[in-house]
Amino acid sequence: MNFWRTLVDLLLPRHCVVCGAELDSTEKDLCNVCLCRIVPVTWTSATDNPLLRIMWDRHEVDAAGSSFYYNASSDYHKIFIAIKYQGYPKLGERLARLSFPVWNALGLGCGVDYIIPVPLAMQRQLKRGYNQAEWIARGVAASMGIPLCTDVLVRRKSNETQTRKSARQRQENAKNIFLARKGRTDLNGRTVLLVDDVVTTGATISDSIRALREAFPTVRVQIYTLGWAGER
Numbered sequence: 001m002n003f004w005r006t007l008v009d010l011l012l013p014r015h016c017v018v019c020g021a022e023l024d025s026t027e028k029d030l031c032n033v034c035l036c037r038i039v040p041v042t043w044t045s046a047t048d049n050p051l052l053r054i055m056w057d058r059h060e061v062d063a064a065g066s067s068f069y070y071n072a073s074s075d076y077h078k079i080f081i082a083i084k085y086q087g088y089p090k091l092g093e094r095l096a097r098l099s100f101p102v103w104n105a106l107g108l109g110c111g112v113d114y115i116i117p118v119p120l121a122m123q124r125q126l127k128r129g130y131n132q133a134e135w136i137a138r139g140v141a142a143s144m145g146i147p148l149c150t151d152v153l154v155r156r157k158s159n160e161t162q163t164r165k166s167a168r169q170r171q172e173n174a175k176n177i178f179l180a181r182k183g184r185t186d187l188n189g190r191t192v193l194l195v196d197d198v199v200t201t202g203a204t205i206s207d208s209i210r211a212l213r214e215a216f217p218t219v220r221v222q223i224y225t226l227g228w229a230g231e232r
């Protein structure tokens with residue numbers, strides 16, 4: 001046991017982001033009870049599942065997967081709030097590193113050349129200090145040994161927060177917000193794994209794919225999100 005960690009915990013107790021219980025020196029941001037109770041997504045195919053189906057009428061996507069169920073009324077929603085707004089991006093990295101190998105065994109990530117996190121607008125990233133999707137993508141990259149690509153896809157406008165919008169408003173709000181820059185990494189003929197923290201309507205990821213295909217018509221796309229709030 002780390003003496004200094006124990007001492008710091010005594011002086012400045014840390015708390016579980018889900019249940020609020022005091023953490024011991026071996027726990028990072030979730031207590032072991034909450035970690036064990038996370039509800040995993042149990043889809044058995046990377047090429048036919050609810051996430052892939054919400055993309056089918058919009059874009060050709062080769063494979064998709066998501067690790068954990070949550071909904072707005074469950075305590076596990078707090079994980080995604082913590083990752084996004086409360087300065088716990090490393091929790092996203094750790095959960096992705098732990099859970100992605102399950103999807104990899106189902107074929108997600110196979111043949112992928114680059115991992116691309118869905119970007120934040122520059123203004124929002126400067127304010128928040130990090131992009132939560134990039135930390136989740138780092139966890140995937142570490143478990144797969146595939147490079148991140150963060151210089152191609154950019155968010156050109158800072159759309160308003162999606163939290164209180166209806167599904168239709170979210171879809172309208174997410175149109176034409178991304179741009180893929182040519183002249184950097186050439187993605188034609190390559191396969192990319194797009195990574196985001198959560199997906200609800202799929203509008204944000206859909207617009208990311210539109211932007212990538214406008215710049216690189218022959219890019220192939222797979223999708224991974226840490227959280228899934230849709231049908232089981």
Ligand SMILES: [Zn+2]
Binds near residue numbers: 031032
């Ligand atoms: Zn807990």
